């Protein structure tokens with residue numbers, strides 16, 4: 074139970090402490106003498122609040138005073154037992170989450186289609202993946218398993234120490250975590266959630282999918298910079314109160330791993346932006362989300378019929394995902410059109426565009442986006458359109474299969490990444506179109522002609538693939 078007054082909850086103590094540093098004389102790191110090295114705009118403002126660990130600013134890695142207060146305010150807001158501000162992204166939070174809960178040689182239940190940060194973490198820590206696989210001849214959309222497949226995998230592998238779930242995914246899709254948690258609990262298995270795309274969910278539980286913490290996850294990380302007004306790459310790492318009380322997650326072990334995977338000079342600027350973003354959520358979050366949901370619905374209603382909004386049951390309605398394949402335009406032509414009109418989407422794949430709406434996205438931005446989408450004239454040649462759509466359907470099937478498939482590690486994961494160089498047909502890093510960063514090939518897996526063919530199609534569409542240099546040698 075949070076006993077703070079509204080006034081206290083509306084405070085941002087870390088952000089306030091930094092603002093109070095203004096005007097002081099600096100004889101400490103960083104070397105730019107806060108804000109006075111570069112006097113020309115826009116750099117004159119950029120450096121002002123950047124500072125280091127001082128008695129008056131505190132230490133993000135050893136929280137006390139106003140830092141601890143900021144962490145606690147965040148924990149209370151998000152419904153966690155303990156919260157950390159991680160200033161090197163959810164990438165680092167995932168590393169900490171895995172290192173703090175698993176030990177070398179342990180098994181973790183995990184889909185193949187996870188962010189590359191999770192693949193790196195397993196390789197670094199020597200943790201063994203047990204993949205969540207679909208039933209024979211089936212595949213998961215974008216490689217994201219259904220609840221039944223998770224439950225089946227947990228039942229078959231009761232000795233695994235943890236289960237890793239990404240929720241929501243890049244496309245705003247969620248999964249009913251409570252069923253997974255229930256099954257995992259029977260086997261004393263921890264549930265770790267990559268909620269990189271869900272830092273805003275807590276602001277409107279009646280309008281959006283429930284958070285991982287609410288659904289019973291043990292440990293959850295969120296990218297504040299993706300959906301909240303926070304600096305890149307601000308991240309939140311939450312431990313559940315119940316797991317701390319039960320001793321399932323040890324906050325001291327988490328604290329030690331924070332020091333391993335985060336720089337010894339975490340950014341106050343980024344940390345304060347998390348504090349400020351949490352304050353914003355407390356004050357305006359729900360109304361901002363209600364508005365975004367309305368604006369997204371309104372925009373969708375006004376779209377021509379050759380766009381289709383993709384929003385499976387239980388999706389995050391603040392995320393706008395549009396299938397543009399019926400326009401007949403390929404990825405390059407779609408992006409070029411938006412680019413000429415000054416529009417930058419978050420992700421465009423071969424058939425879909427993802428728009429991440431900021432909590433304060435203006436009416437004018439929505440109007441410009443609608444205008445840009447409407448002014449793209451669809452291809453009128455019916456035969457061309459049909460063959461374009463058929464090709465996309467085949468590629469979508471191929472993508473889902475590649476992201477869902479079982480595979481054999483030709484070389485063990487850790488050895489492939491950090492051991493002696495294997496032969497060239499074996500991947501030594503995850504190979505993943507980016508975004509969304511889900512590996513088509515894991516380190517240690519053989520690169521096949523099928524992978525090459527699929528990645529060559531992506532490359533022709535100018536999709537950037539991390540690790541592509543390993544495929545096309």
Ligand SMILES: Cc1ncc(COP(=O)(O)O)c(C=O)c1O
Nearest residue numbers: 162163164188239267269296306
């Ligand atoms: C699902 C998912 N997890 C983790 C990450 C890594 O987050 P960050 O950029 O905050 O390091 C991303 C980044 O896109 C992501 O999409």
